[in-house]
Amino acid sequence: MLTWESSVQELQGVGTHRSELLKKLGIMTLGDLLSHYPRGYIDLSSPCGIAEAPYDEVCAVLATVIRKSNEIRLHSGMKLYKVTAADDSGVLELTFFNTKYLVEKLEYDTPYLFYGRAEGSRNRRSMTTPLVYPADSGHPFMAVYPLTAGLTGGMISGLMKRALKLNLRLPEVLPETVRLPHHLIGIKEAVYSIHFPTSLEQLERARRRLIFEELFILAAGIGALKTHTKVCRAAAMQPHSLQPFYDALPFTLTDAQLRAIGDLVNDMQRTIPSNRLIQGDVGSGKTMVAAAGVYFAFLSGAQSAMMAPTELLARQHYEGLAPLCKKLGVKIELLTGSMTAAQKRAVYQRLSHGEVDFCVGTHALLSEGVEFRRLGLVVTDEQHRFGVAQRAALQMKGEHPHTLVMSATPIPRTLALMVYGELDISVIDELPPNRKPVKTYKISSSKRERAFGFIRQHLDRGLQAYIVCPLVEDGEENTGLQAASSYVVELGSSAFSGYTLGLLHGRMKAAEKEKIMAGFKNGEIQILVSTTVVEVGVDVPNAVIMMIENAERFGLSQLHQLRGRVGRGKEQSHCILVSDSRNPDTVSRLQMLCSSNDGFEIAEYDLRTRGPGNFLGHQQHGLPQLRIADLTEDLDLVRDAQAAATQLLSVDPMLEHPESASLRHAVEQLMGQVGERPN
Incomplete structure (x- = not known):
């Protein structure tokens, strides 16, 4: 009998080739298919x-x-x-x-x-x-689905009809005690109506039910995680002076960095394991806050671990922190997946014997053989690239260590309290002195060739540039947007003939991405044509121009994050936003970015003005990707779902009651998602 978890290949019309295309959209089971919600509707x-x-x-x-x-x-x-x-x-x-x-x-x-x-x-x-x-299509609203090359909206719609005819038993996550007081329809009616609505009222009822469910699962998961943390006990660290750390630095920390270090050190002297988020703009110095925490743990006889989302980022942290650690007597090691088995075993042994004070690595830190003698602090860099389950897996390597997560995505505090429900927050709201702001310009496509000439002038001086596109391949959407895979070929044979170009996108294998980014960092690639996968990337001070095609397609916070890839060296850096949109709101948003380099000011403006589903972008928040809910647009439902989840957790804090089984399974699925998604 087919179930929600059955393979999508069980569906007529889905062979090996089509199942591979569906997999690109995250669709592997019938449940994934029915949860592939429309991104809009054609109103007929x-x-x-x-x-x-x-x-x-x-x-x-x-x-x-x-x-x-x-x-x-x-x-x-x-x-x-x-x-x-x-x-x-x-x-x-x-x-x-x-x-x-x-x-x-x-x-x-x-x-x-x-x-x-x-x-x-x-x-x-x-x-x-x-x-x-x-004229008599019978469907007044035609669903518009997220697509990939090789799949059309008609194909997806046809598969939806077949799947719904199977009469699957859909998991009902919301107990009646939650559903009825909030006037929510049943899951079966909601799923059918979201794909094939016959009226706006029916569509709204379906959306409300599915959004509430997703937010309820999220709130229950965060609440259970917080409850679990509170019942754990950590070994409190003794107070120590950090003056040797400050004396070893070749620069003076900002007041904001010192405040964040104070927050972290106070956390580490308590018996409840801390979960702290250090939130700061690109270049604000979050890594130095983490380094201070590592030194404090070292003085207390505890080990620390830092997990970065890619090998290049891990290596960058290791190479940047190694000289400082040497000065302070902190023994630092690197652990990555590309190391040989013998090299890994040697690191494992030194870690377990307590001969390593600080280990910087990738997901390799989660490997079965990794054991710490006394893990006291866990740091995860670029928080939104890791699922909650991955952070928890690293914490499990120690006896309830303190946790520090770092994110360069500025989120207004009001929203951050909802988004980072299980974390305390420290904000670094100032940049180090003498840092040149990136100059930002908005141009129409008619001035693109002139911009290319500006880029060539910089390349001829030995500098580098990024060009960012909204799509990976042509045909993903019938919109005429730039796609990285075809644009890199076009540019290489026209405007940038004779220059070295590289292509980077989220569908590449990890090793391939690492190779391209290493080539760019080493200067072998002059122009990197990419999707938003570069928004969290390696520090390349020689890259001084960021050109973003179809800039109107991105949220301001995401554009600001992309802009943060440049402006990291001594040269003046530039960000060029290309957009032909005449929409007054869009023009106003892009002009706002041209006039401000303050990530938090931009985030507040973006939250006030950006449309549904766009503020947080793709996985910008360290939480599992939401399929239909929007944390900025659905604020009333966020509050209702949080209140309902809090009420349920008051009687079943760890979701252990039999009636919570479906909810617990949904929470495990949602919270266990891998952070990184293809861009």
């Missing part, structure tokens, strides 16, 4: 006549096909088709490219719904590459 419920179609807006127009032109071959090799449709109010000229099959299927004197951007005059309108639906 109220089509308009041709003359009433709002100018330069996307809409559905009901019109009858009256004429089709012959195929026109363009110089580019594309094939163009013209179709004329009409109604009592006017004429609609339709243009299609390379869609012979679609045009041939259109029948004369037959009404269709054409969905696209309406242009032209009042009684003679036009649309380019509109979507076409039968």
